[in-house]
Amino acid sequence: MADLEAPLVRPKRKKVWVDYFVQFRWILVIFVVLPISFTLYFLTYLGDVRSNWKSYKKRQEEHEENVKKVVKRLQERNPSKDGLVCTARKPWIAVGMRNVDYKRARHFEVDLSAFRNILEIDQERMIAKCEPLVNMGQITRATVPMNLALAVVAELDDLTVGGLINGYGIEGSSHLYGLFSDTVVAYEICLADGKVVRATKDNEYSDLFYAIPWSQGTLGFLMSAEIKLIPIKEYMKLTYKPVRGNVRDLAKGYIDSFAPGFGDEDNEMVPDFVETMIYNPHEGVCMTGVYASKEEAKMKGNKINSVGWWFKPWFYQHAQTALKKGEFVEYIPTREYYHRHTRCLYWEGKLILPFADQWWFRYSLGWLMPPKVSLLKATQGEAIRNYYHEMHVIQDMLVPLYKVPDALEWVDREMEVYPLWLCPHRLYKLPCKTMIYPEPGFEQERRQGDTPYAQMYTDIGVYYTPASVFRGEVFDGVDAVSRLESWLIENHGFQPQYAVSELDEKKFWRMFDAGLYEQCRNKYGAVGTFMSVYYKCKKGKKTEKEVQEAEKAQLETPYAEVEQAE
Numbered sequence: 001m002a003d004l005e006a007p008l009v010r011p012k013r014k015k016v017w018v019d020y021f022v023q024f025r026w027i028l029v030i031f032v033v034l035p036i037s038f039t040l041y042f043l044t045y046l047g048d049v050r051s052n053w054k055s056y057k058k059r060q061e062e063h064e065e066n067v068k069k070v071v072k073r074l075q076e077r078n079p080s081k082d083g084l085v086c087t088a089r090k091p092w093i094a095v096g097m098r099n100v101d102y103k104r105a106r107h108f109e110v111d112l113s114a115f116r117n118i119l120e121i122d123q124e125r126m127i128a129k130c131e132p133l134v135n136m137g138q139i140t141r142a143t144v145p146m147n148l149a150l151a152v153v154a155e156l157d158d159l160t161v162g163g164l165i166n167g168y169g170i171e172g173s174s175h176l177y178g179l180f181s182d183t184v185v186a187y188e189i190c191l192a193d194g195k196v197v198r199a200t201k202d203n204e205y206s207d208l209f210y211a212i213p214w215s216q217g218t219l220g221f222l223m224s225a226e227i228k229l230i231p232i233k234e235y236m237k238l239t240y241k242p243v244r245g246n247v248r249d250l251a252k253g254y255i256d257s258f259a260p261g262f263g264d265e266d267n268e269m270v271p272d273f274v275e276t277m278i279y280n281p282h283e284g285v286c287m288t289g290v291y292a293s294k295e296e297a298k299m300k301g302n303k304i305n306s307v308g309w310w311f312k313p314w315f316y317q318h319a320q321t322a323l324k325k326g327e328f329v330e331y332i333p334t335r336e337y338y339h340r341h342t343r344c345l346y347w348e349g350k351l352i353l354p355f356a357d358q359w360w361f362r363y364s365l366g367w368l369m370p371p372k373v374s375l376l377k378a379t380q381g382e383a384i385r386n387y388y389h390e391m392h393v394i395q396d397m398l399v400p401l402y403k404v405p406d407a408l409e410w411v412d413r414e415m416e417v418y419p420l421w422l423c424p425h426r427l428y429k430l431p432c433k434t435m436i437y438p439e440p441g442f443e444q445e446r447r448q449g450d451t452p453y454a455q456m457y458t459d460i461g462v463y464y465t466p467a468s469v470f471r472g473e474v475f476d477g478v479d480a481v482s483r484l485e486s487w488l489i490e491n492h493g494f495q496p497q498y499a500v501s502e503l504d505e506k507k508f509w510r511m512f513d514a515g516l517y518e519q520c521r522n523k524y525g526a527v528g529t530f531m532s533v534y535y536k537c538k539k540g541k542k543t544e545k546e547v548q549e550a551e552k553a554q555l556e557t558p559y560a561e562v563e564q565a566e
Ligand SMILES: NC(=O)C1=CN([C@@H]2O[C@H](COP(=O)(O)OP(=O)(O)OC[C@H]3O[C@@H](n4cnc5c(N)ncnc54)[C@H](OP(=O)(O)O)[C@@H]3O)[C@@H](O)[C@H]2O)C=CC1
Pocket: 085, 086, 087, 088, 089, 093, 094, 095, 096, 112, 132, 154, 155, 156, 158, 159, 160, 161, 162, 163, 164, 166, 167, 168, 169, 170, 171, 216, 217, 218, 220, 221, 222, 223, 496, 497, 498, 536
């Protein structure tokens, strides 16, 4: 605690050309990225419309044909000559910060680009059956008019079902439903030998069912997923409540905004949606939402705010107005609420287009927003990419709810990044130990927000330029991330794998549990066909030696070493 009190003194840093490149990147973004993004969004939309014209039967038939092609392609692979297997999705298309170096070294690609259809919306079973490239924009466009939604809808339109399942996905409803993968009831998986199986939590493939989340596509290819739907209403009644104090007070305000006492999950006060934004070490805004009918929203005296229109203020700035005007309530059309952070990429848009939040830009060119993450990645070059690793932070810390005050103190001291995004999620106690798992014995502590069957966690989203960089001081992003990871390991926290990681293999397996994953890798023949999850997450260019070692790997030994060391 003592060293927490002493302020860090950082030396000044000299600006280099890449600082100016980042500062003037908006020129490239306005004239190249935005027009192409807009065109691509429009073409994707037309593709979705075309897909919707097809009957479910036709889509299912096409799906079966496409699955056969995947099986054939896998069987064509010559293990002694071809590399290990991954999808053919280009590294820059994926919505993640990793450099996906494994796709820049020897590998064997399987093209899944045809898998972009919603195969069925079953209103009786309350299930949406989706192919892996169905994205969030597409699914809400199809379900919201039916007053249905996936139980967890990740905010950015371009996030895909396959990426959210094989990685992680979260939203403001995760305090009720868990992470995206917790809402899946069945996976259709193509295994290394080309066998296609349906895994559910209680059939013969239940081990595979539990091992898929966080495995990054290293156990098999996901061909489709059956995902839980929930009934929704047309509007989200959102309450914005300002909180003030030190970071521990802000954390308490956040926890009290939604978390009932231990085991009191049926408490009617628990909202449908929760998120908190912390704007500086002394101020934050806690938001809680409940679904509301259009009749209620349109009642006299109620304020409707269609936040999705291109000319509207960016959502995080709109929420911030609660700090001036005090607590307020408004009704937001549900689909616009789901995608509230898309237009400004949370607040990252401010750095890329610093004036795009001004009224004159919003009214004149706001309709071109947002720039597609994939195009930003495609045009950023090595220098900007490295700048984002060294002088910027894009990380999430999944921590037990009761540790949020400590985590906020840590981030404030070590990174000084604001705004911060806080979003709670349940971490279920499952019949087997998955890659991420609650603290052993958490239920005996009977803490606020927990239930006997799940521990409440929080995703602390740390995205932006640290204050020290704005002040022109030295900031070592690589070292900061490394310390963040160590803090997470010590505090039973987890780091989503879309972010850049500095973990070595042993530390990786200290953060994540390898037991079930390794067992399934061996049982389902993934070793020697699919890459390992650490190989995929490891930062840095792959050397020929590393590629060869990965290809020859029979057993993932570092896990065994961790076991022995403990
Ligand atoms: N609100 C949220 O929850 C947010 C989440 N994110 C992160 O972004 C990521 C999603 O980005 P997105 O571009 O959609 O996904 P990606 O293309 O980045 O895929 C993520 C991983 O899933 C694997 N994968 C994807 N589809 C399949 C499949 N059909 N079969 C097997 N493996 C598959 C990929 O394997 P391969 O490398 O072989 O292609 C990759 O390892 C998530 O992992 C999430 O962590 C980011 C922002 C917000």
